[in-house]
Amino acid sequence: MLNSFIKAYNEAVFETDKDAAFSAVNAALTAGIKAEDVVFKIVIPAVEEMMSNISQDPDANLAQHFMTAQIAAEVTEKMLEKFDHPPDIIGRVVIGTAYGDLHSLGKRIVMGCLKALMVEATDLGANVSAERFVDEAIARDAQVIAVSAMMVHTAIGDNGARKVRRILKERGLEERIKLIVGGAPYRYDAELFQTVGADAWAPDGVNAARTIIHLIEQVKHHEAVADL
Amino acid sequence: MREALDLTDVRVRAACGGTGVCGACVIRLIGGDVSSPTPAEYLKLGPEQRTAGHRLACQLRIKGDAAIRLERPARFSPWKSIPPENLQPLVGCHPDVQSQPLGVAVDLGTTHIRIAVLDRQQGRCIATRYGRNPQGDFGADVLNRLEAARACPKRAAELAKLARGAIVRAVRDILARDIGEVTPMLAEIGQVLIVGNTAMLALLTGHGSDLLLDPANWQQSIDCRPHDLAAWRAHWPFPHAEILPVQPIGGFVGSDLLADVRATGLSDGPGGALLLDIGTNTEIALWDGKILHVTSVAGGPAFEGTGIRHGMPAEPGAIFRIRQEAASYRCETIAGEPAKGFCGSGLVDAVALLLDQGVLKPSGRFAAPVATEGYRFDPTNGRSAITSADIDAFQRAKAATAAAMNQLLAQAGMGWGEVHRLCVCGAFGRTLDIEHAQSVGLLPSLPHGAIELHADAGLAGCEQALLSLQGADYFNELIAKTRLVNLSRVADYEDRYIEQLRLRPMVSGSTVLL
Structure with missing residues (x-):
């Protein structure tokens, strides 16, 4: 029975049909399937499949990523309210758009995927100062700071990722908090992320979610080793 | 015929606004259903020319299919007339305007510039033009142009000059072709009203580009008036004109929107x-x-x-x-x-x-x-x-x-x-x-x-x-x-x-x- 809901949900997600996806989830819940199973057996496998397909599906476009990530995030958010116990969180990330940049949409896909994958992602919004990125990361015990920049001058400028790196260095936080960047300028120059002092970059929102999870694991591994 | 050709890349020579006085727009009719020659054509064209099929394009009306030949087309110009079906009838006039009766309306867009020269006294449109904004060579993206202007004052001056030069060339094109005199007519321009998006106004006046790049300013009104109005006006070859860039509403909402509202009567209903x-x-x-x-x-x-x-x-x-x-x-x-x-x-x-x-x-x-x-x-x-x-x-x-x-x-x-x-x-x-x-x-x-x-x-x-x-x-x-x-x-x-x-x-x- 679960398989038929998985199939219906996957088809709906492929067609970016939110109504059909929600109907599939509602049907599953009505049939007595638990919210935990909806997330772990239906939603998460679908997100993981989207992540592994991204390089193989030449027809998939940004619009579709926005829509599928949104479906996953909305379903997960609603199901979490129904969980018997709060789920284990993989890690925490603060995400925002660089200072001077108001292009906030780019990070929506990352947010959607992360939420569905049980990463606690805090959206700091657009035009975020470097100080605030670091302060919020500390306050929320986040392993990763993700800085999105859609314009060349906000990507390479002194008040964006570069400054976040400087503050992390000054405060000795470089092992505890990793920095990832994303946005159009980094796609034109694959070395640019290093120039601005980031630990990683991703060409699109779906890959960014995957890379952020790797970074979280790196930090956690480092902490585990340090504890020994 | 002349009006039809003015919508295309191939224009006839012209210097009188289509009254038949200058005789510059001679073409040769190869055949087809057209109007008979007008008195102006009899005045300007000799019997030999008329026998050879020469006609004045501004006097010639097409009734069906016709073939013509342009033996001496005008030099190529990036400016074309706006198709008449896109123009709205003008309302109002300034009978009391005594000196400098000409007015110039400009819609300064990111991609295109549109211009009309009006006789304010009579409430009449003399001609319109549209063409590309040459700033496009600095990038189709507005932010790239603003960034270029902020980074380098010389570049900023260059960008302003490009837009100004385009406007002036379009005005000169109208004066040359549709009135027949350029320099004396430049002195007859009394007012130039320029609407546009905020970025274009900032680049034209040299004031506001830096403010526009800071998101903190996007919600408030941005002053796109030139620092030194007199010095700024001196760059324009309109000696008696009041040149007014209409101030934008805010960061990314320009005065072109205000002009749209006016034209459609949106806020009147x-x-x-x-x-x-x-x-x-x-x-x-x-x-x-x-x-x-x-x-x-x-x-x-x-x-x-x-x-x-x-x-x-x-x-x-x-x-x-x-x-x-x-x-x-x-x-x-x-x-x-x-x-x-x-x-x-x-x-x-x-x-x-x-x-x-x-x-x-x-x-x-x-x-x-x-x-x-x-x-x-x-x-x-x-x-x-x-x-x-x-x-x-x-x-x-x-x-x-x-x-x-x-x-x-x-x-x-x-x-x-x-x-x-x-x-x-x-x-x-x-x-x-x-x-x-x-x-x-x-x-x-x-x-x-x-x-x-x-x-x-x-x-x-x-x-x-x-x-x-x-x-x-x-x-x-x-x-x-x-x-x-x-x-x-x-x-x-x-x-x-x-x-x-x-x-x-x-x-x-x-x-x-x-």
């Missing part, structure tokens, strides 16, 4: 009137009866051809309409030239037809794989192809536009049920297929007749202001009634955007999770 100006930066105004709610959104580049493989502005050779004919499609191009690419209205037709035929799914995926070069509407022309990346760009542009309209309505506490009028201005001109735009969710499903298409409304509003008693003050009074909404600060906007990405009629309300 009852509340529930919406105006959409599609451009590189799409601007939206909603009149609720008391307040003019305005906003802007980066919805338009795709509709002006940017980011579309074979996209282009509405220029000769652009596919502006596609019609289904049995099993094939018929692409109509501007000026009937071989298809070079798609302009905005052609792109809307393309997506709507593919969706209707089931070739494309509402997700934006092709139902069956298409060649990497895309889906060709004309099998013999590769530039009639639409790629999946084009569909993506289209979806994002239409979603931004639709979401911004919905958000503005929500901010005003209104719904589509209360909207009785939607004026669509800008990149689509008058060739947009409204039903197609509705079927893909770019425009709302309002009753037939509620959606109006306006071409060149910004220029028309500017002309009206030049001929009114209030003049530019009209715009200041309108600004006092506006309320600027910055979508980047509205939390719901992104959800609305994602909601509108699917290719389907605009929706509200959907399935709710249990």
Whole structure:
């Protein structure tokens, strides 16, 4: 029975049909399937499949990523309210758009995927100062700071990722908090992320979610080793 | 004949405004159904010339098909006349203007510049021109131009000079061809009114580019007046003209929107009137009866051809309409030239037809794989192809536009049920297929007749202001009634955007999770 809901949900997600996806989830819940199973057996496998397909599906476009990530995030958010116990969180990330940049949409896909994958992602919004990125990361015990920049001058400028790196260095936080960047300028120059002092970059929102999870694991591994 | 040729790249020589006085526009008639020679032609052309078929293009009327030959065409000019069907009739005049009766209206756009020279005394349009904004060479993106201006004062001066030079050349072209005298007439210009988006005004006046790049300023009004007005005016070759850049509403809502509102009479009628100006930066105004709610959104580049493989502005050779004919499609191009690419209205037709035929799914995926070069509407022309990346760009542009309209309505506490009028201005001109735009969710499903298409409304509003008693003050009074909404600060906007990405009629309300 679960398989038929998985199939219906996957088809709906492929067609970016939110109504059909929600109907599939509602049907599953009505049939007595638990919210935990909806997330772990239906939603998460679908997100993981989207992540592994991204390089193989030449027809998939940004619009579709926005829509599928949104479906996953909305379903997960609603199901979490129904969980018997709060789920284990993989890690925490603060995400925002660089200072001077108001292009906030780019990070929506990352947010959607992360939420569905049980990463606690805090959206700091657009035009975020470097100080605030670091302060919020500390306050929320986040392993990763993700800085999105859609314009060349906000990507390479002194008040964006570069400054976040400087503050992390000054405060000795470089092992505890990793920095990832994303946005159009980094796609034109694959070395640019290093120039601005980031630990990683991703060409699109779906890959960014995957890379952020790797970074979280790196930090956690480092902490585990340090504890020994 | 002359007026028809002025819409194209091939123009006759001219120096008198079509009165038949100068005789410069001689052409040779090869054959066809045309009007008889006028007295002016008898005066200007000798019997030998008349026997050889010579005629004056400004006197010649075509009654059916005809063939002519241009033996001495005018030198190529990037300026063309605006098609007469796009022009609004002028209202008002200034009989009391004694000296400098000429007025110049300018709509300074990111991609195009539109200009009209008026006789303010008589309330008459002498001629219009449109052409490309030469700043485009510095980047189609407005932010690139602003950044270039901020980084280097020399570059800033260069950018200002490019736009100013283009305006001046267009004015000179009108004076030379449609009045017949240039330098004396430059001194007869009494007022120049310039509307435009905020970035273009800032670049032209050299004031505001740096402010515009700082998001903290986007919500407030930005002063785009030159620091030293007298020094700035001295750069223009109009010795007696009052040159007024009409101040923008805010960071990314320019005074071109005010001119649109004026031309359409949006704020003169009852509340529930919406105006959409599609451009590189799409601007939206909603009149609720008391307040003019305005906003802007980066919805338009795709509709002006940017980011579309074979996209282009509405220029000769652009596919502006596609019609289904049995099993094939018929692409109509501007000026009937071989298809070079798609302009905005052609792109809307393309997506709507593919969706209707089931070739494309509402997700934006092709139902069956298409060649990497895309889906060709004309099998013999590769530039009639639409790629999946084009569909993506289209979806994002239409979603931004639709979401911004919905958000503005929500901010005003209104719904589509209360909207009785939607004026669509800008990149689509008058060739947009409204039903197609509705079927893909770019425009709302309002009753037939509620959606109006306006071409060149910004220029028309500017002309009206030049001929009114209030003049530019009209715009200041309108600004006092506006309320600027910055979508980047509205939390719901992104959800609305994602909601509108699917290719389907605009929706509200959907399935709710249990």
